[in-house]
Amino acid sequence: MGENLGRLRERLADISRLREAGAVLGWDRQTYMPPAGAASRAAQLSTIERMAHELFIDDVTGELLEAARAELNGAAPESDDASLVRVTTRDYENDRKLPPTFVREMTEHSVLAQQIWIEARENNDFRTFMPALAGTIDLARRMADYLGYEGEMYDALLDVFEPGMKTERVAALFAELKSELVPLVAAIAERSDRVDDAVLHQSFDERLQEEFGTMMAEKFGFDFQRGRLDRTVHPFAVGFTRNDVRITTRFDPNFLTSSLFSTLHEAGHGMYEQGIGASLEGTPLAHGTSLGVHESQSRLWENIVGRSLDTWQHFYPLLQETFPQLDDIDLQTFYGAINRVYPSLIRVEADEVTYNLHIMLRFEMERELLAGAYPLAEAPEVWNEKMRSYFGVTPPNDTQGILQDVHWSGGMMGYFPTYTIGTVLSAQLFDAARRAYPTIPEEMRAGEFGNLHGWLTENIYQHGSKFQPEELIVRATGEPLQTRSYIGYLKTKFGDLYGLAG
């Protein structure tokens, strides 16, 4: 290894270790920190993040990147060294575009706005949240200006979360989804009585719920020697390094699947982080490449695997052993219950079919808000009108409408589309894995997931952030992101479940 490449790696390792430490502190804040620890924890995190940021955007980093590039000597683009220089240069240039005062302003805004949002949501009072939302929109516009863009302003924001993705492309994805999903939702609504989920709403011992979820996550491939499961109010996953990945869940003693599927969802994120190549540890490449690709893994394991009839052919008898109250419920009834389609007002409670319509609504509104298409005071009614148009339901209040998500109070615009990108991608990846291993469905019926997990590790996980999403997807599946697989998956699965004409 060249001398400058070595010095670059040392510097990036310091930055990575600082950020890992920050992630540990963030995890502790949500799991075990005593209530009064919040203020000092904020100070610790602020110091660590500032130091990591200052080290990273310092001129020295740029000089080392340039000198290291000269030492690559034609190394293959997918080699660790060439990838390190390429990806870090991109991150460095992006981070340098944002003035430190602006970054500080963003952080301060998000702390304040979140507090305002929590109260506004509790009081069902959009007007008190309006100035905070105006602040978020203003910051998003200025951030886009700092980062720069060729086409639409939204491109700059999207690129932060999904490198390389364009607004036009997302809009096309949604158009394809909309034309298929709106009729599908309507067809299902006419036959909604075919599926019922009352069986999931009984009393289920929390300890047994935890044991069962842990067992399933482990069977899927989450490694508890290199990770653990804890309880939090809002489930999440965070990888400090590939050898220490924490996932969390919450338990509802009167609803079986709330915890189970959130455990499997976070385990999907966790397996991605656990599968990163060991040689990438201590570098900026040691995490998943984008929010969209990350979400493809949580969705794949939670839904395509976790809510499939194949998987439950193996696990349902075990679930009945654990919870004898399910003894009289047959597999088909249970399978229907965990896949019931229902026009929910709330995004995070939505089923697979309607979920992307929730995201589309938010994507449309973000573009409109950035463009100033209407006065902010009218935004709640715009939200409600879209809800009527896509789902046929009207939120009874803003708490269950425009105030439901944390993102806009956290200063995050351009984030929502990554949920749909991930969802669509999950089916495309599953199809590709099944082409490579046609026996995957029967393995799932036997409770075996090694080939699927192995294919994902080989094609997605191990690469960390080496490749931008599009390149990674093409390498893994032979084609760019497409909606065909996902629409096909939904039509087959829910067509069968609701007895729709094929």
Place this chain on the structure above:
Amino acid sequence: MGENLGRLRERLADISRLREAGAVLGWDRQTYMPPAGAASRAAQLSTIERMAHELFIDDVTGELLEAARAELNGAAPESDDASLVRVTTRDYENDRKLPPTFVREMTEHSVLAQQIWIEARENNDFRTFMPALAGTIDLARRMADYLGYEGEMYDALLDVFEPGMKTERVAALFAELKSELVPLVAAIAERSDRVDDAVLHQSFDERLQEEFGTMMAEKFGFDFQRGRLDRTVHPFAVGFTRNDVRITTRFDPNFLTSSLFSTLHEAGHGMYEQGIGASLEGTPLAHGTSLGVHESQSRLWENIVGRSLDTWQHFYPLLQETFPQLDDIDLQTFYGAINRVYPSLIRVEADEVTYNLHIMLRFEMERELLAGAYPLAEAPEVWNEKMRSYFGVTPPNDTQGILQDVHWSGGMMGYFPTYTIGTVLSAQLFDAARRAYPTIPEEMRAGEFGNLHGWLTENIYQHGSKFQPEELIVRATGEPLQTRSYIGYLKTKFGDLYGLAG
């Protein structure tokens, strides 16, 4: 506040926040970290500690200290600002005396030597540990040379853990203790049949043990809004800040008091950290002033309060309610059981009377080893000979003899005396608190500890590291450290318990 004082505070806050983050990572390592996380955790800690150390010993710190000193304008020595400059200057000058290469050598030695020690202890093989011990002695000598000393070399080592303390003074303390304790141990040995602790060795539900220990610690004054209790193999306490203090314990399902008294011991350390003045947060003053003073708090709450007849007059009926297997055991029998004197081979299992003889043995040997008084190969026999002389027992092997403690493998010489300093000080402080509030014993009998806790907060806790131990002790008790209180305490308590002539 002067401009340079402000800049000094900012720099020290960064260093403090980094060290707090390191403490969180260290806590997590011992509580929740999955097994495979060890290597990346070591790298994270090493980065954080190196950055904090480099920031601290940098010339800039020295320049800011000097400039800030000029801005004090005659501020009182006990003011926050004057204390900050004075204490930080002392720490800065000490830390600058040790070359970075030497500090690295120390760290590497302790990691390696501890691994060797663990194996040597398992295999009862002192000879394999000898080279590591020789390395520790060599490093201790070199450290003393770097730090400098006027009288005995041991002074320099002692000063690291107990600022201002001298070897001669410790030797005098031990001489006083020895002349009283050896006859006391002998007198008790003749009446050992008067006390029995069989009642503690029964089956006790772990969950109930935890609830009871938590309740007692809370009654003593440990604030669970600003701290928490977890389980670890080796109990410890660590304060990140006054608002986030973690203590740990371990449970033995067949021995009631192992967990209970270790919880109270760590709660004592924890209350010290929780009581630090709020204005000291984010500075080097925001922790206890020395290991000895810290140990005085764990010992005071564990032993003087926690093993007293007064305290158990309140708690014993509650304990019997929790554990009905104690229904037929009267308070006096229980009180005897938790205070049984027995010549243990193992320091950490020793009772209050014999404990300091274990420490004296180690203090004597550390001075002899540093002076090269005999070949290392003879050290185990020296150890055993001292055990015979002080306790009348001979360790059957080195695992239960010279290999029992971690300290010498961790490169720590000069640490042991702080245990005895703390023990002796605990009684001196308790006497002073009782002079201020003569009702403390009857308050203890009513389960109330507010006056005692308040007096300790006022006189010890709030000051953090503002004062060196000796100054703090004189301010709190009106006299320097003395053995009179502790010897009087032991003679009264154990004289009563074993029916010795007064």
